[in-house]
Amino acid sequence: MPLKRTPPASPGKTRSASKTRKTKRRREGSFDDNEDNASFREDIFRMFEEFKLEQKNNFKLLQDTITQQNKEIQTSLEFLSARYDEIHGKLESLEAERKTHLAYIQSLEDKVENLENRSNSASLEIRNIPVKASENKTDLTNVIVNTGLVLQTSIQPSDIRNIYRVNTKSNIKPIIVEFTTVAMKENILKLTKTYNKNHSSKKLSTKDLHFEDPQKPVYISESLTHKTRRLFSLSRQFATQN
Incomplete structure (x- = not known):
């Protein structure tokens, strides 16, 4: 039986078939590339969305933290403001109380000054009289009586209501004599100046x-x-220095 053989393809048909296979492979490669690009874009988009969500959450957390801190600061400021108002009120109250006390003390000092002035209205102060050993009121009275003799006026012990020495830091302690009348005191002062x-x-x-x-x-x-003596001392000191 004779064999049937397929005749060889013509050169034109061979080139056409080869071209067709190459075109098919390129199309298949382009499809794969498109799928890879799409997958890459999806991954990028997903990563971006995740990053955006994470940033949003972080921002929300930061915002909540700042809000809470602001509330705490506001609370602290309100507390400090309240404490300041409270302390300021107490200071004003203490200042008013201090002024009241100072006014009361001044009033008492004025009363004491008036009482001392009344008590001293008939009193004299004698300085530089030496202190005798075991000195008593009789000794002091004799000093005043002898002073009257020198000034050529009669001073009786009955003219003296009280007599004493003032305790001072110096050795010479002044004698305070209180007469029974202001007229007696004024007369002794006048006679002393004349003498x-x-x-x-x-x-x-x-x-x-x-x-x-x-x-x-x-x-x-x-x-x-005491107050007048202090003022007198300060005035003498000022006059000496100026």
């Missing part, structure tokens, strides 16, 4: 009152209150 004027080179001294040497001048003046 010193008439004896300008030999003013009233401890020698005139029969005290031993050293001889010292005797000063007789009105008895001042």
Whole structure:
């Protein structure tokens, strides 16, 4: 039986078939590339969405934290403001109370000053009289009586209501004598000024009152209150310095 053989393809048909296969492979490759690109875009989009969601959550958390901190700061400020108002109110109350106390103290000082002025209205202060050992009121009274003799006026023990020495830091402690009348006090002051004027080179001294040497001048003046004495001392100090 004779064999049937397929005749060889013509060169034109062979090139056409090869071209068709190549075109088919390119189309299949392009499809795969498109799928890869689409998958890549989806991955990128998904990652972006996840990142955006994460950032949104982080921002929300940060915002909530800031809001909470602001509330706490606001609460603290309100508390401090309330405390400030409370303390300020207490300070104003204390200041008002202090002023009231100062006014009351000033009122008491004025009353004491008036009482001292009344008490001293008939009193004299005698300075530079030496202190005798075991000195008593009789000794002090004799000093005043002898002073009256020097000034050529009669002073009786009955004219003296009270007499005492003032305790001071110095050795010479002034004598305070309170007479029974203001007229007696004024008369002694007047006579003392007259005596010193008439004896300008030999003013009233401890020698005139029969005290031993050293001889010292005797000063007789009105008895001042503590406040007045302090003001007088300051005024003398100011005059000396200026």
